[in-house]
Amino acid sequence: MTITHPPSAAAALYPHARPASVRRQVRVAGCAFGGVLACGVGLMPPAALAATQAQAEITTHTVTATGAGSGAGASPAASSAVPPAARLLVPVTPSIGLGTAAQAPGTPPRTTALPVAPLPPIGAPAPSVAAEPPSAQGAGAGPGAGGAPQPAAAPGLSPAASAPAAPSPVASAPTGDTPQTIPDALVGAIGAAHVFPDAKTAVDAIPDAPADEIGREFEEARSRPGFNLHDFVMQHFAIAPTKSLSYRRRPDESVMEYIDGMWDVLTRKADISQAHSSLLPLPHDYVVPGGRFSELYYWDSYFTMIGLFESQRIDLMRDMVRDMASLIDRYGHIPNGARAYYLSRSEPPAFALMVDLLAQHDGQVAYATYLPQLRREYDYWMQGADALQPGQQNAHVVRLPDGALMNRYWDARDTPRDESYPQDVATAALTDRPHNELWRDLRAGSESGWDFSSRWLADGRTLATIHTTELLPVDLNALMAHLEQALAYGYAVQGDATTGQQFSARANARIAAMNQYLWSADRKGYFDYDWKAGKQTDIVSGAMAMPLFLRLASPDQARLVAQTVQDKLLKHGGLTATDRTTGQQWDAPNGWAPLEWIAIKGLLQYHQDKLAADIAYRWMSRVIGTYEKSGVLLEKYDVVATDISPQGGKGGGEYPMQIGFGWTNGTLIGLMNRFPQTTRLVLDHNPLAEQQSTESTSQNGEDLPSFVDYSQVPVHKAAPSSVAPSPRPARPASAGDGRQAATTPAAAEVPAPANDTAPPTVVPNREPGDATQARTPGREPARTAEQR
Numbered sequence: 001m002t003i004t005h006p007p008s009a010a011a012a013l014y015p016h017a018r019p020a021s022v023r024r025q026v027r028v029a030g031c032a033f034g035g036v037l038a039c040g041v042g043l044m045p046p047a048a049l050a051a052t053q054a055q056a057e058i059t060t061h062t063v064t065a066t067g068a069g070s071g072a073g074a075s076p077a078a079s080s081a082v083p084p085a086a087r088l089l090v091p092v093t094p095s096i097g098l099g100t101a102a103q104a105p106g107t108p109p110r111t112t113a114l115p116v117a118p119l120p121p122i123g124a125p126a127p128s129v130a131a132e133p134p135s136a137q138g139a140g141a142g143p144g145a146g147g148a149p150q151p152a153a154a155p156g157l158s159p160a161a162s163a164p165a166a167p168s169p170v171a172s173a174p175t176g177d178t179p180q181t182i183p184d185a186l187v188g189a190i191g192a193a194h195v196f197p198d199a200k201t202a203v204d205a206i207p208d209a210p211a212d213e214i215g216r217e218f219e220e221a222r223s224r225p226g227f228n229l230h231d232f233v234m235q236h237f238a239i240a241p242t243k244s245l246s247y248r249r250r251p252d253e254s255v256m257e258y259i260d261g262m263w264d265v266l267t268r269k270a271d272i273s274q275a276h277s278s279l280l281p282l283p284h285d286y287v288v289p290g291g292r293f294s295e296l297y298y299w300d301s302y303f304t305m306i307g308l309f310e311s312q313r314i315d316l317m318r319d320m321v322r323d324m325a326s327l328i329d330r331y332g333h334i335p336n337g338a339r340a341y342y343l344s345r346s347e348p349p350a351f352a353l354m355v356d357l358l359a360q361h362d363g364q365v366a367y368a369t370y371l372p373q374l375r376r377e378y379d380y381w382m383q384g385a386d387a388l389q390p391g392q393q394n395a396h397v398v399r400l401p402d403g404a405l406m407n408r409y410w411d412a413r414d415t416p417r418d419e420s421y422p423q424d425v426a427t428a429a430l431t432d433r434p435h436n437e438l439w440r441d442l443r444a445g446s447e448s449g450w451d452f453s454s455r456w457l458a459d460g461r462t463l464a465t466i467h468t469t470e471l472l473p474v475d476l477n478a479l480m481a482h483l484e485q486a487l488a489y490g491y492a493v494q495g496d497a498t499t500g501q502q503f504s505a506r507a508n509a510r511i512a513a514m515n516q517y518l519w520s521a522d523r524k525g526y527f528d529y530d531w532k533a534g535k536q537t538d539i540v541s542g543a544m545a546m547p548l549f550l551r552l553a554s555p556d557q558a559r560l561v562a563q564t565v566q567d568k569l570l571k572h573g574g575l576t577a578t579d580r581t582t583g584q585q586w587d588a589p590n591g592w593a594p595l596e597w598i599a600i601k602g603l604l605q606y607h608q609d610k611l612a613a614d615i616a617y618r619w620m621s622r623v624i625g626t627y628e629k630s631g632v633l634l635e636k637y638d639v640v641a642t643d644i645s646p647q648g649g650k651g652g653g654e655y656p657m658q659i660g661f662g663w664t665n666g667t668l669i670g671l672m673n674r675f676p677q678t679t680r681l682v683l684d685h686n687p688l689a690e691q692q693s694t695e696s697t698s699q700n701g702e703d704l705p706s707f708v709d710y711s712q713v714p715v716h717k718a719a720p721s722s723v724a725p726s727p728r729p730a731r732p733a734s735a736g737d738g739r740q741a742a743t744t745p746a747a748a749e750v751p752a753p754a755n756d757t758a759p760p761t762v763v764p765n766r767e768p769g770d771a772t773q774a775r776t777p778g779r780e781p782a783r784t785a786e787q788r
Contacts, residue, residue, distance in 0.1 A: 181207055181278045181340060183215035184415065189222075191422035193229050200292060200419040203341055205237040206277045240277075240294070255627050255689045256672065259665045260311055262633075266290055266304075266662060267316065280338040283326055284319035289662040291635065296323060296338040298347035299449050300663050302354055303594050307666025310673055314361050321354050321370070328373040333380040336447060341418035345411040345447040349479050351377050352486035367490040374487055381407055381480060398472060398531050404513035406472045407480050408531075411443030431464035444468035448476070453586035454578050455528055455539050461582045472529040474518050475543040481510045482550045511552055524560035540568045540579040542595035548602030558606035565599060566611055573622030573639030574615055575599055589640035589649065591619065597667040616675050620682045623668055628686040633668065635661045 182203055190202045207214050214236060221227055266288050271281035279295060286296045287304050301320055308317040327334045334351060336342035352374060359366040367374075382405075384394035390401045396410045414436040416424035424442055428435040445456045445468045455473070458465035484507035491500035517529045520536060526544040527536040544561055547553040553561065569575045574596050576588040586592070596619045603612035622637050622644065630646040638649025672679045683689060 180211045180418075181276055182418075183211050183218070186215065186218045187418055187421050188416075188425070189218075189229060190233060191425065194422070195230055195233055198292060199421050199423070201239065202233070202237075203278055203418040204240045204294070204339070205233075206240060206274060208236050208238070208276070210276060255624055255633075256669065258627070258631075258633070259307065259669050262665055263287065263308065263311065263313060263316070266665075268294075268296075278340045280327065280330075280335070280340060280343075282323040282338060284322045285316055286320050286323050287316065287662055289635070291661070293337070296320075298324075298334045298336060299350045299594075302350040302357070303597060303663035304666045305354060305357055306597070307662075307669050309357055309360070310666070310669045318358060318362070321358050324351055324354060325370055325373045328376050333377060339419075344413040345409075345443055346380070347447055348449050348476060349377060349381060349483055352479075352483045355486065364493050367486070367493045371487070371490040371494060374483065374490055378483055378487060381483075393531075400513070400517070400531065402516075404509070404516070406510070406513055406517065406529075406531075407476050408470075408472055409444040409447040409468050409476060411440055411447055413443060414440040417443055417446060427464055433464070438464065438466065441466045441468045448473065450543075450577070450586040452584045453539075453541070454580040454582050454584065455537065455541055455543070455586070457582070457584075460539065460580060463584070467530075470530055470532045471537065472517065472531055473543065474514075474526040474528055474541075475546040477510060477514055477518065478546040478550050478552055481507050481514070481552055484510060514547065514552065519557065521560065523564070525564040526561065540564060542569060542575055542577055542592075542599060545595070545599040545602045548606055549598045550602075551605060553606070555606060558602075558608065562603055562606070562608045562611050565603075570611075570615065570618070571640045572618065572642050573637060573644075574619035576639055585636065589638045590636045591622070591639035592636050593623075593661075593664040593667045597670065600671065613675060613678060616671050617678045617682065620668065620671055620675070620678065621685065623664065624682050624686050624689050628689040633661055633664045635664065 182205075187199075187202060190196070191199050196202055209217070217236070218232065221232055222229070268286055268288055270284050271279060273281040282296060287301070287308070288294055289297055289300045289304070293300075301324070305317045305320060308314070308320075324334050327338070328351070331343060333346050336345050336347050351370075355366050355370050355374065381396050383396065385397040385399070385405055388394055388397065388399040388405075390399055390403050392399055393408070395412075396407050398406055398408055400406065416428075416439055420442075424439055427442065428438055431438060441456070442452075442463075445451050445453075445466055448456070448468065450456070452463060452466065454460045456466050456468040456471065457463065458467045484503050488500045488503035488507060491497070491503065514526070518526045518536070520527055523536075525540065526547055528539065528541075528543070529536050542565075545565065548558050548561060565575065568579045571589070571591075574591040577586045577590055577592055577595055578588060581588045596615060600612045600616050600619075603609075603615070618639070622639055623633065625644045626637060626646065626648055627633055629644060630648075634648040636648065638645065641649065
């Protein structure tokens, strides 16, 4: 089988921009590679590898039954011996309701599945305590504008599918009975009395007895005269030390050195289980976001891992993937964060992206190794789907009137969030809505990672009108399509072509449903869909770039999204989260690192280079300019203001501005590596944030790590296997560099000139031929004078 790589195949496979001083070939079992494109771990024969490496330009790659890659001089007989798994994905030109347009130059081919047999049920219906009972009312049928075709039901997804003899694995569903370390009554009392400035402090504290025993003691104690709640808490709880990041920058420290050293500050060692603690212990080291977020968080970690990948901290990145897998193994899903009170919900399903990233270093063995966890996560998000009739919904799944399956955010509990108890009680006091309904929607909004945003508000501005569970979000369904594609590829790697084809069909059915319900050609973008009202919402948000990021859009869709992003979201310091200003933190004027990254990478993949570089310049100017004034990187930034604040802006939302910060650090180093010319301009405006080294950390022709486009990757059968840790390259010592964990912030302020001038036109740096060729495995690209 010959798989022709499109001009942007290198971008699809994201061979990363490693610093020249640490870049190296990775050799495992005789296989040298710079990315998944080259070969699977230990699966490419040396002769085929040599033939591949001999080519300076690779435009096609042939996969044989043994996974051999053949370039020049390949045997015709070998290329004809194609296993069924290798024939899983077939590139096609999509029809997406905008007319059957010719494939634009440089556009990655979409894929379709061959006819397949039905999949077994995705999972048993969720327990009633964990899910809204199936209901036939309210699932509106109104399509989005744009004339997209009705989505065809995928094989194995018919509403009345019968159960097979061998059911598929069923993930354990979260229930309302998630383990508690503090009884609700005590959490409520602590919140109402404001014993701690941050309610999260109470539920992170470690009690000296089980929750039921503490509850009994509390009820007895408060019935006595003179009861003092503060004294009771101090007597029975050990307050977990909060490591606020007080960072004192060295006078000559660059922003890149800051990021490199902060990995040590934000890294936590493998946990030791502690009785009665709400912390879910993890078996390997991990990186926390920073500030009040002192535990592992789900979707944050993917963007942090990008920075670890760029910094060559592969062992730490791999450990974090292992930690995520351990959570799936124990609980059936990855919770919002590694705390017991987060177990009733998850966060945007980014585990497949993490495996993609790991595979760029470890090879295709990563997909075989983590296939069980990928499948179990899928079962969690699709729990109860096979029992649904059109118009019904259960937990995370909604079956629309035409039979299409889509996902929503959901939480198994309908009480105030433990970590935000007083805020949720206060919000409930502002409305006549049933409080349990409101609290579930608040919890579901927290699962989205966008807590909170006008995206989830029925009136677009008031938190008490939140109706997250009635919406089918763009980003969630794009990520689910990618998870389905990852499973299709993973099963093919394992040699199970039939199951792989079935998941490919599911992905295609979901993409068709997204085009039907979430896409609007009239409004030039993707919008969340209100399945009860039967219409799209009016909020323009950065989520509309997710289908571009995951290569689910057509060239025409990408062009229209780019126009909308530029017209509605692009501001002085980057992209706002939405086009609304509500006081919620995931609205204007705030910009967020993950949204900037997703938009920039997504635009680059559809050759919207000028806009991508413009966003990168504005965002890096804002982040680095703030760093020069404050000496720290932050969770989010006001991107509308023309002046740069050392505090990053007003913040908004439920808590103060947080410093650290994992996903900002990770994506900034990725952007600086990808846009060396733009970085040079930004640093010229911010000389105190300048790098001390004269050597650029970018390699021409390499794109931002984002995800794997499975249709462009040769399939090599692989079995699960452990991969030897890679040695960590030498880096500047951080001892005595002024970083420390402290309880009070003490960031130094360094005056700097304003740097928000109008951005120049700078396109991403590419080596000659980068737009039309994939990288040659194991070969260093030529470097420009700037990079030298």
